[in-house]
Amino acid sequence: MSSLPNSFRSGPDERGHFGMFGGRFVAETLMPLILDLERAYADAKSDAAFQRDMARYRKDYIGRPSPLYFAERLTDHLREISAASGGAGGAKIYLKREELNHTGSHKVNNVLGQILVARRMGKKRIIAETGAGQHGVATATLCARFGLDCVVYMGAVDVARQEPNVIRMEMLGAKVVPVQSGTRTLKDAMNEALRDWVTNVHDTFYCIGTVAGPHPYPMMVRDFQSIIGEETRRQMQEAEGRLPDSLIACIGGGSNAMGLFHPFLDESSVEIFGVEAAGHGLDKQHAASLTGGRPGVLHGNRTYLLMNGDGQIEDAHSISAGLDYPGIGPEHSWLHETGRVTYLSATDEEALGAFQLLSRLEGIIPALESAHAIARVIELAPGRTKDHLMVVNLSGRGDKDVPQVGDILKGRKK
Amino acid sequence: MTTRIDTRFAELRKQGRSAFVTFLMAGDPDPATSLAIIKALPRAGADIIEIGMPFTDPMADGPAVQAAGRRALDAGMTLTGTLRMIGEFRKDDDSTPVVLMGYYNPVYIYGVEKFLDDARAAGVDGLIVVDLPPEEDSELCIPAMKAGLNFIRLATPTTDDKRLPAVLANTSGFVYYVSITGITGSAAADSTAVGAAVGRIKRHTSLPVCVGFGIRTPDAARGIAERSDGAVVGSALVDALSASLDAEGKATSGTVQAVASLAAALAEGVRSARQAAE
Numbered sequence: 079m080s081s082l083p084n085s086f087r088s089g090p091d092e093r094g095h096f097g098m099f100g101g102r103f104v105a106e107t108l109m110p111l112i113l114d115l116e117r118a119y120a121d122a123k124s125d126a127a128f129q130r131d132m133a134r135y136r137k138d139y140i141g142r143p144s145p146l147y148f149a150e151r152l153t154d155h156l157r158e159i160s161a162a163s164g165g166a167g168g169a170k171i172y173l174k175r176e177e178l179n180h181t182g183s184h185k186v187n188n189v190l191g192q193i194l195v196a197r198r199m200g201k202k203r204i205i206a207e208t209g210a211g212q213h214g215v216a217t218a219t220l221c222a223r224f225g226l227d228c229v230v231y232m233g234a235v236d237v238a239r240q241e242p243n244v245i246r247m248e249m250l251g252a253k254v255v256p257v258q259s260g261t262r263t264l265k266d267a268m269n270e271a272l273r274d275w276v277t278n279v280h281d282t283f284y285c286i287g288t289v290a291g292p293h294p295y296p297m298m299v300r301d302f303q304s305i306i307g308e309e310t311r312r313q314m315q316e317a318e319g320r321l322p323d324s325l326i327a328c329i330g331g332g333s334n335a336m337g338l339f340h341p342f343l344d345e346s347s348v349e350i351f352g353v354e355a356a357g358h359g360l361d362k363q364h365a366a367s368l369t370g371g372r373p374g375v376l377h378g379n380r381t382y383l384l385m386n387g388d389g390q391i392e393d394a395h396s397i398s399a400g401l402d403y404p405g406i407g408p409e410h411s412w413l414h415e416t417g418r419v420t421y422l423s424a425t426d427e428e429a430l431g432a433f434q435l436l437s438r439l440e441g442i443i444p445a446l447e448s449a450h451a452i453a454r455v456i457e458l459a460p461g462r463t464k465d466h467l468m469v470v471n472l473s474g475r476g477d478k479d480v481p482q483v484g485d486i487l488k489g490r491k492k
Numbered sequence: 493m494t495t496r497i498d499t500r501f502a503e504l505r506k507q508g509r510s511a512f513v514t515f516l517m518a519g520d521p522d523p524a525t526s527l528a529i530i531k532a533l534p535r536a537g538a539d540i541i542e543i544g545m546p547f548t549d550p551m552a553d554g555p556a557v558q559a560a561g562r563r564a565l566d567a568g569m570t571l572t573g574t575l576r577m578i579g580e581f582r583k584d585d586d587s588t589p590v591v592l593m594g595y596y597n598p599v600y601i602y603g604v605e606k607f608l609d610d611a612r613a614a615g616v617d618g619l620i621v622v623d624l625p626p627e628e629d630s631e632l633c634i635p636a637m638k639a640g641l642n643f644i645r646l647a648t649p650t651t652d653d654k655r656l657p658a659v660l661a662n663t664s665g666f667v668y669y670v671s672i673t674g675i676t677g678s679a680a681a682d683s684t685a686v687g688a689a690v691g692r693i694k695r696h697t698s699l700p701v702c703v704g705f706g707i708r709t710p711d712a713a714r715g716i717a718e719r720s721d722g723a724v725v726g727s728a729l730v731d732a733l734s735a736s737l738d739a740e741g742k743a744t745s746g747t748v749q750a751v752a753s754l755a756a757a758l759a760e761g762v763r764s765a766r767q768a769a770e
C-alpha cells in the first residue's frame with residue numbers, strides 16, 4: 079500500500095469497502111434485503127432505546143463485562159523459559175475472558191446485536207451457519223430467549239466433531255441441518271445458509287457468525303464485537319494505569335480478533351497480532367488465508383482466500399472447526415496489506431500443546447480456536463520485557479473440544 | 493453494436509415466437525461429451541445456449557447444478573477449458589448465441605481484461621454473473637459492455653419497481669427474470685404471476701425478457717413462452733444428463749441423446765406457444 083490512512087478505524091466506505099476489500103457480491107434476490115438491513119442497522123445504531131436494550135442484555139444475560147485476568151502462572155512459566163535461554167524477559171500476560179460469557183464464547187456478543195436488529199425488522203425466522211457450533215449455540219440461545227424459529231447449517235464433518243454443541247442447539251429448540259455438499263465444513267454451511275436465505279428471503283434473517291459476508295455484515299459484526307476491546311481498554315487502565323503493549327487473538331473469519339483490535343487500531347504504541355490456523359503445516363493443508371492465499375471473491379465479499387490457479391476455492395484444514403474456513407473478513411485483509419496488524423499462524427500440534435498448557439497452569443480449558451492464540455503467546459512473550467503488557471483474547475471455553483481432544487490424547491497414550 | 497443475441501431476437505420477433513434457452517454446465521460430465529452435447533443443442537431446437545462456468549462454491553444453485561459443477565471440475569474443466577470448448581463449438585456454428593453463466597471469482601482470478609478478450613475471441617456473446625449486482629458494476633459489467641459483450645442481469649421477485657431501473661441500467665441482450673426467490677431447480681412459479689412480472693419489467697425496458705428457474709416440461713415451457721420472450725431450462729436438462737451416466741458417474745453412449753431428446757421436446761413446447769402479446 080502506497081499511503082497509510084489517517085485512521086485505521088474509519089472503514090468501511092459507503093459502499094462497504096476497506097481499501098479494495100469488502101463489497102456486496104451477492105445474488106440480486108438478496109440485494110434489496112441487504113440494503114434494508116443496512117438501513118435498519120444504521121437506524122438502530124442511533125437509537126437510544128436500542129443501545130439501552132443492548133447494555134441491559136449484555137450485563138444481565140451475557141454476563142458482561144467479562145474479566146481481564148492476570149495469568150500469573152502462565153506469565154511465570156514463560157519467564158522461566160526466557161531465563162533458561164539466558165534472557166530476562168517474559169511479558170505480563172492478561173487473558174480477556176470471553177469464555178465466561180453465557181454460551182461459552184464471544185459469539186454471543188454479535189448474536190445479541192443481530193437478533194435485536196432482526197426483531198426491529200420484524201423477522202420471525204433466523205438462520206445461521208456454524209463451524210465449531212459456538213455461533214450456532216449462541217444463535218439458538220437468543221432465538222429461544224426471543225421466541226424465534228432457528229435453523230442452523232453445519233457441515234456434516236463438524237456435526238461429528240462438535241457433537242456436544244449439536245446436542246445443545248437441539249435442546250434449545252433449533253433445527254440443525256448437516257450439510258453434505260463440498261468439504262462438509264464451515265464454507266459449505268455458509269453456502270447452504272445463503273441458499274436458504276435466497277429461498278426464504280421474505281421472512282428470514284441471516285445471522286452471520288463472523289466479520290465476513292456482504293456489507294454491512296463485516297462492519298456490523300465488528301461493531302457488536304468491539305465491546306471486547308472497549309472493556310479491555312478500561313480494565314487495563316484500572317489494573318495497570320496504561321494501555322496494553324500488545325494484543326493477540328485467533329482468527330477464523332476474524333470476529334473475536336476484530337472485536338479486541340478495533341478500539342486500539344489508532345494507538346500506534348500497541349502491537350497487534352492475529353493468529354491463523356496452520357493446520358498440518360503451511361506447506362500442507364491449512365486454513366491460513368492471509369499467509370497462504372490471495373485476494374478473490376467469495377460469500378459476498380472480496381478478501382484473501384485459499385484457492386487454486388483457476389479461482390476454485392481450496393479445502394481448508396484445521397483441527398479446530400471454528401478456524402476451518404478458506405477465507406477471512408475483509409477488514410483483516412486490509413489491515414494485513416496496510417501492515418497495521420501482523421498475521422501469524424499456529425499448527426494443529428502447537429494448538430494442542432497450548433490447550434494442555436493453559437489447562438494445567440491456569441485451570442482454564444480453552445477452546446481449540448483460542449489455543450492457537452495461546453500457542454503464539456508462548457513464543458512471543460519470552461522475547462518481550464517484563465513490563466510488557468500482553469492481552470490474549472480467550473475467545474471460548476474448551477468444553478466442546480473435550481471429547482475430540484480426549485480421543486486424540488488417548489490415541490497417543492496407546 | 494449488434495451481437496448474436498440481438499440478431500437472434502430480431503429473427504425470433506419476425507417469426508413471431510419466443511426463444512428456447514438451454515443451460516448446461518461446461519465440462520459435465522467430461523469435456524468431450526460436453527462439447528458433443530452443446531453441438532447437438534442447436535439441432536435440437538435451442539435458440540440460445542447458456543453455458544455454466546463450473547465453480548466450487550455455487551451459492552445460488554440447487555443440488556443438480558451443484559453436482560454438475562462438481563463432475564466438471566473433477567473431470568478437469570477450467571475456465572480456460574470452457575473458453576476453448578466454445579471456440580470449438582464456433583467452428584461449426586457462427587449464429588447460435590452463447591452466454592456464459594457463473595460466479596465472479598474464476599473470472600476475477602483469470603483477469604477481467606484478459607477474460608473479456610479471450611471470451612470474445614472464443615465467440616462468447618454475453619455474460620451472466622450471479623454474484624455481481626448493479627452495486628458492483630464497475631467490476632465486470634462496464635468493462636464487458638466496452639468490450640462488446642452483453643451483460644445480462646437477473647431480475648427477481650424481490651426486485652421492486654424502485655430498484656428495477658438500477659438493475660436494467662447497464663443490462664443488454666436480454667433480461668433474465670428469475671421467476672421464484674430460490675435456488676436453481678426449485679419449484680416452478682405459476683405462469684400467471686410470471687406474466688404479470690414480465691409485464692412489469694417491460695414497462696421499464698424494451699429488451700426481451702426471458703424467464704427461468706423451475707421449468708421442467710414442454711407444457712411448462714409453452715406456458716412461460718406464451719408470456720415472455722424466452723423460456724430458460726437448466727436443471728431439467730442437467731437431470732437428464734445425470735440420469736444417463738453409469739454407476740461411476742461417467743458418460744454412456746446414451747448421454748448426448750438423452751439431453752438432445754429432452755431439449756427437442758422442450759423446444760417443441762416453446763414453438764407451440766402463441767407469441768406473447770406485445
Ligand SMILES: Cc1ncc(COP(=O)(O)O)c(C=O)c1O
Binds near residue numbers: 209288330334447473
Ligand atoms: C471459541 C471460538 N473462537 C474463535 C472462533 C473463530 O471465529 P472468529 O475468528 O470470527 O472469532 C470460533 C468460531 O467458531 C470460536 O468458536
